[in-house]
Amino acid sequence: MQIIQPHYHAIARTAQDYEKMAMSGVVAVAEPAFWAGFDRLYPETFIDYFRQISEFEPTRAAQYGIRHFCWIAVNPKEAENVSLTREVLGQMPEFFQKPTVLGVGETGLHKSTKNECDALEAHVDLAMKHNQLVLIHTPHLADKAHGTKRVLEVLAGMNVNRSRIWIDHVEEQTIKPCLDAGYWVGMTLYPITKCSPKRAVDLLEKYGRERILVNSSADWGPSDPFTLQECVLEYRRRGHSVQEAVEVFHNNPCHFLGQNPKFDIQPIRIESDRTESGSDQLRQSVSV
Amino acid sequence: MLTPPQIVETYFLESRYMLLEIAAYLDRYDAAVNRDQADNSIGNGSGQATGAEDKKLALIRRAMTMLVEPKPQQERTRALLELFATQ
Structure with a gap:
């Protein structure tokens, strides 16, 4: 089955990830700009990072037949450095011209401070002015409910196209208000600290497939990109069809990311043909 | 060996994760019961x-x-x- 990994921090991972992802059906990944584990001091560090994920990383993924796309932003954890944020934001539009840059992300909140909220608003404003998609990080653990509420409040005060904004890392206590407000949401699968594959499938069964993405992030911390494949297996073992799985794990990313024409992977439809022996054969076609 | 505070800190997130999985297991069961009852009311339930x-x-x-x-x-x-x- 073909899978798209819509949130994946490739530069923190080895080529073995790419190899095993390719062997398990991953055809594309999208890499949001991330926190490096320490607060960066210089705008130039971000510029080189953006060059790495928009120019170099696609070549590494291509060796395994995987398409690589990316997002650019100043990470919420670094938003307390106001002058740095302003300088990086000023240089981001030139990267919007790159062939694999899909939009602004991951921006969002970490501790939900005033500087973080200001930075989030500036990122979203820049994205809307340049007709870019937006990927918004929501805080982890104890800060999640409050931080997600603040994200929604910041966005509510802006003139945004909600269908072009993806609020990520939702869980049971935050998914409904984000969906109700008209945004896309993402469930991020982590071994311990975020959503689990089983809980993600529970949420898919409760809220349906519309405007929901599933990703496993995978960064330099304890994380595992193959929790996404675990989630596919869990979804299938509960009786959902191959086509339903394709809708969640391939076509939904196509629908959201494809709002930027640079993301040109098309939704697919698996069709079942009855053979003379009576067995079903699956045939894949591209639906437009 | 670890001190009491170290034990709490080291295994807190793992314990939180396991409790959430149990909570989700019970919620999943309740949801299935509700689905089955709704299906039974229209004659499509498992009847188990x-x-x-x-x-x-x-x-x-x-x-x-x-x-x-x-x-x-x-x-x-x-x-x-x-x-x-x-x-």
């Missing part, structure tokens, strides 16, 4: 009795009440293994 699974769920619930004992008479792990051996 809930007695067998209720016994296992009762064990899970009993285990959770044993975990909240602040000073159990024997180790919690051993007590739970003995409880589950009764099924």
Whole structure:
């Protein structure tokens, strides 16, 4: 089955990830700009990072037949450095011209401070002015409910196209208000600290497939990109069809990311043909 | 060996994760029961009795009440293994 990994921090991972992802059906990944584990001091560090994920990383993924796309932003954890944020934001539009840059992300909140909220608003404003998609990080653990509420409040005060904004890392206590407000949401699968594959499938069964993405992030911390494949297996073992799985794990990313024409992977439809022996054969076609 | 505060810190997130999985398991069961009841009302439900699974769920619930004992008479792990051996 073909899978798209819509949130994946490739530069923190080895080529073995790419190899095993390719062997398990991953055809594309999208890499949001991330926190490096320490607060960066210089705008130039971000510029080189953006060059790495928009120019170099696609070549590494291509060796395994995987398409690589990316997002650019100043990470919420670094938003307390106001002058740095302003300088990086000023240089981001030139990267919007790159062939694999899909939009602004991951921006969002970490501790939900005033500087973080200001930075989030500036990122979203820049994205809307340049007709870019937006990927918004929501805080982890104890800060999640409050931080997600603040994200929604910041966005509510802006003139945004909600269908072009993806609020990520939702869980049971935050998914409904984000969906109700008209945004896309993402469930991020982590071994311990975020959503689990089983809980993600529970949420898919409760809220349906519309405007929901599933990703496993995978960064330099304890994380595992193959929790996404675990989630596919869990979804299938509960009786959902191959086509339903394709809708969640391939076509939904196509629908959201494809709002930027640079993301040109098309939704697919698996069709079942009855053979003379009576067995079903699956045939894949591209639906437009 | 680890100190008491180190034990709490080292295994807190892992314990949080496991409790969330148990909560999700119970929610998943309730959702399935509600679906089945709704389907039964239109004649499409499984019609299966809930007695067998209720016994296992009762064990899970009993285990959770044993975990909240602040000073159990024997180790919690051993007590739970003995409880589950009764099924």
